[in-house]
Amino acid sequence: MLQPWSGTFTMDITQIDYTEKDEIKGLIQEQLNSLSNDVRSVLQDPELNQLQRCLLLSRLFGDESDLQFWTVAAHYLQSFSQARQLCVPVPEGQGETDTAQGGPAGHLDICHDTLCESAYFQRFQLERVHLQEVKRSSYEHTKKCADQLLLLGQTDRAVQLLLETSAENSSYYCDSLKACLVTTITSSGPSQSTIKLVATNMIANGKLAEGVQLLCLIDKAADACRYLQTYGEWNRAAWLAKASDVLKRWAEHLFSPQVNQKSKGILVLLSLGCFLKVGEMLHSMRQFDRAALFIEACLKYGVMEANDSTNILSHPMQSLPP
Known part of the structure; x- marks a missing residue:
């Protein structure tokens, strides 16, 4: 718990006016007291920023979903923030990570795949x-x-x-x-038209992989991705494209009721830098605490301007009906 007047953190919540019953507060305090001295000292370090705290707590609680979210969020928030400070435009889906240009050291671990x-x-x-x-x-x-x-x-x-x-x-x-x-293969109009016609005919006749290859040969990867999406090959489309327009459609597909993989869709939006949309989706999923913490982090990193929308997301209790 932060004490703003002293700039320090405390692990004592007994005097805090929480809405929970006293027995609940007692159980929470008991869990806090059970933390090792090393962990307590880290959590009480005022130099530890909010993203680091969220990552640490997700590890302490063994929350895999929370850990994955904050790992991806921390990486791209730093990436887009530093690019903005340098006035470097960052393409959606491609965070700037070159340390020579001021980006965060290293890349997002490859275990995150298309993210x-x-x-x-x-x-x-x-x-x-x-x-x-x-x-x-x-x-x-x-x-x-x-x-x-x-x-x-x-x-x-x-x-x-x-x-x-x-x-x-x-x-x-x-x-x-x-x-x-x-x-x-040449880039002339007639040859491209012929190859594209052959590719679309092959796709229409069940030769999806072969048609996609032909489209890629004439620099029509975006068209190839759309065909893959049309035929339900969303993962292959994301692998091929790594382009914002395609990945946004993939995120929408993941959010659809038929697929209902909203958590994965949120990670895709994070990799695209669609931070406000991430906050809105978290709020719609009733993950109010995570949404509020995320919006607060976005504001601190300067990747989002404070407005009515961010105020609602960062103060969820005010937006709930009485």
């Missing part, structure tokens, strides 16, 4: 494909590597793998034609 920054995520996926390529031992494995390389824009290496197909393989002719196509 990571675009450049870091794509670099990791490329390293992953290269590792798989070294260990490949069958045609199916080689084909998978070639497909991934095409989606990642590594056309030269993909062609090399396609040309490795043995003449005895039933896919030899198709792989050879694909290798020729990849090496001869």
Whole structure:
């Protein structure tokens, strides 16, 4: 509990006027007293900021959902805040993390997958494909590597793998034609129109993966993502795109009643820097405490301006009906 007049924190809540009954306050105080001296000293350190406190408490309580939320929130709040201070525009979904430019050290851990920054995520996926390529031992494995390389824009290496197909393989002719196509693609209007027509026809006839590859070859990744979303392949679309317009649609999909993965959708919005929307969603899910703490952190980091909306979200009890 913060004591503003002294700038210190106390672990004694017995004199605090809480609405809970005395026995509840007693149980809370008992739990606080059970904390080790090391933890108590950290929590009472006035230099510990709010995000650090939220992260520490989520670990102490073993709350996985809270821990994941505050880990992602802390990273992107710092990222967008420092970019704003430097007047550096940060694309949605790609937090600025270069320490040379003043961003927070390191990246969001890759265990967060598509929530990571675009450049870091794509670099990791490329390293992953290269590792798989070294260990490949069958045609199916080689084909998978070639497909991934095409989606990642590594056309030269993909062609090399396609040309490795043995003449005895039933896919030899198709792989050879694909290798020729990849090496001869131009940016001219007629060729792009033809390839796009072929791609859409393939998708319409059940060849979704092949059609998506063709669209990526002519720099139509956004169209490819929309097709993937249309056919319900939302995770593959997010993997391919890492672009704000696609990820926003993914978040909306996660919020839909049919899917109802709102917690995951909130994490996606965090990675896009849609902080006010995050607060509103938390409030609508009746996670009032988390919403209030998050809005307060946003205001402190300067990524949000105080207004009527933020006042309602940061003081939830005032917005509830009597």
